[in-house]
Every structure is written in C-alpha cells, then in structure tokens.
Amino acid sequence: MKWTNLDSGYKDQLNIIKMQTPYERLGVEVGATMDEVKKAYRKKVKLYHPDRADCFMEKHATEVIKLLNQALEKIKQEHAS
Numbered sequence: 001m002k003w004t005n006l007d008s009g010y011k012d013q014l015n016i017i018k019m020q021t022p023y024e025r026l027g028v029e030v031g032a033t034m035d036e037v038k039k040a041y042r043k044k045v046k047l048y049h050p051d052r053a054d055c056f057m058e059k060h061a062t063e064v065i066k067l068l069n070q071a072l073e074k075i076k077q078e079h080a081s
Helices: 006-019 022-026 034-048 058-080
Strands: none
Touching: 006 058, 022 034, 022 058, 034 058
C-alpha cells in the first residue's frame, strides 16, 4: 500500500498547535500556578516524546515537543515578571 499526502495532515495539526496560546498548548488555565504548568508540561512531554513514538511519528513528535518547550518558556517569563 502506498501512503500519500502524509505530511499535509500533520502540518495542519502543527499549525493548529502553533495558533494556540501557551496555556492552551499545555492544557492549563491562564491563572494556573507554576506547579500546575510544570505538571501539565511533563504530562504532555511524556505523551509526545519522540522516543515513545514510532519512526513514522518521530518527526511530528519532535516538532510538538519544540512547541511545548516554547509554551513553557513563555509562561515562565510571564510568571517571572
């Protein structure tokens, strides 16, 4: 069986994630504490970690992890100020 248009669906998902706020990416409320944010971050990273994905999903998982890292850093900056 030949796979076609594989990248288009995952790129769409990545674009949806990119449009979300950092809080939406991590699945927490805007007023969440840093402990809640870190807990949600760890849970999402476990879910999307490239080592847990098969070789087919590894590239997608890596991109999602990058977006989760960006979200965590942005929230940390907001809490620091």
